[in-house]
Amino acid sequence: MKYTIPTFFAFVCLALLATAKIDILYPSKDYWLVANSTATILWNSTDPSDPQRFSIFLINPNVPDLKQYALANNAITLNHNVSIAVPDLTKAGVQQGYSIIFTNIGNITDVYATSETFDVKASGSPPSTYAPPTPPSTSGGNSSSTGKPSGSEIVSARMYLSAFFAVAVVAAMMAI
Ligand SMILES: *[C@@H]1O[C@H](CO)[C@@H](O)[C@H](O)[C@H]1NC(C)=O
Ligand SMILES: *[C@@H]1O[C@H](CO)[C@@H](O)[C@H](O)[C@H]1NC(C)=O
Ligand SMILES: *[C@@H]1O[C@H](CO)[C@@H](O)[C@H](O)[C@H]1NC(C)=O
Ligand SMILES: *[C@@H]1O[C@H](CO)[C@@H](O)[C@H](O)[C@H]1NC(C)=O
Ligand SMILES: *[C@@H]1O[C@H](CO)[C@@H](O)[C@H](O)[C@H]1NC(C)=O
Numbered sequence: 124m125k126y127t128i129p130t131f132f133a134f135v136c137l138a139l140l141a142t143a144k145i146d147i148l149y150p151s152k153d154y155w156l157v158a159n160s161t162a163t164i165l166w167n168s169t170d171p172s173d174p175q176r177f178s179i180f181l182i183n184p185n186v187p188d189l190k191q192y193a194l195a196n197n198a199i200t201l202n203h204n205v206s207i208a209v210p211d212l213t214k215a216g217v218q219q220g221y222s223i224i225f226t227n228i229g230n231i232t233d234v235y236a237t238s239e240t241f242d243v244k245a246s247g248s249p250p251s252t253y254a255p256p257t258p259p260s261t262s263g264g265n266s267s268s269t270g271k272p273s274g275s276e277i278v279s280a281r282m283y284l285s286a287f288f289a290v291a292v293v294a295a296m297m298a299i
Contacts, residue, residue: 145200145225146175147238149253156221159211159246164223165253166236168200175200177225177235179207188216197228211246218242 149165150156164179177198180191194207212218222240227233 144168144170145177145236147223147236150221150223150241150251151239152241154251154253155242155244155248156209157246157248157250158209158213160209160250161206162209162250163206164195165199165204166200167203170257171297173200174227174235175236176214176228178228179205180226180231181210181221181222182224183215183217183221185220186212186217189215191224191231194223198225209243210246213246218244252267 146167147164148167149163156162175247177200178193179198180196181189181194182191183189189212192210194209195205197203219242221243223238224234225236227235
């Protein structure tokens, strides 16, 4: 089989699309914030090519006065968390439809990640507690005990894609 140069670039694009991303884990549709309190934003980053730092803003299209409310500047991607102060949103009178965005530190329109929409409950409400997904079993003895898809399947899909990508590179070089 002979790979053309366009095929080669298609694989490059596919490999990039498949990996670069930051996932916002907390808050989310399952995890609310509480107005006028501190909270710890959590995220996952699996690609070394993800941006190293970002800014965090709180937004809600139903609360125009909020605009993009700055929660953190210069959050460090590799830390996977940052503590923030949730504003007192009593005046907004809206508890639903909030989200946070991670942006380029110098350019707010360059958005790296957007959270699911979440609630900001009234000041004094109990906080939500993040429960990490159960890690895949490492023992190997009971690998079939859970039917749930796990992170390791995503990882192996990525490894497979990377291997495919490497083959495409070699094939493309041989074709030139
Ligand atoms: C916000 O928190 C501060 C300090 O804990 C408290 O004094 C204030 O009353 C709170 N505001 C509201 C609206 O709950
Ligand atoms: C937050 O990040 C710091 C620095 O990487 C780490 O020491 C700490 O354990 C993290 N906390 C949480 C709740 O993940
Ligand atoms: C900011 O980011 C947006 C979206 O990526 C881009 O279109 C725009 O050119 C950037 N502005 C500057 C000043 O870099
Ligand atoms: C596998 O799971 C069974 C039942 O949950 C348990 O009795 C057994 O000890 C487990 N084996 C290993 C290797 O973890
Ligand atoms: C982060 O992503 C990796 C790879 O997708 C996954 O294995 C891991 O469980 C994730 N961590 C959390 C806390 O979701």
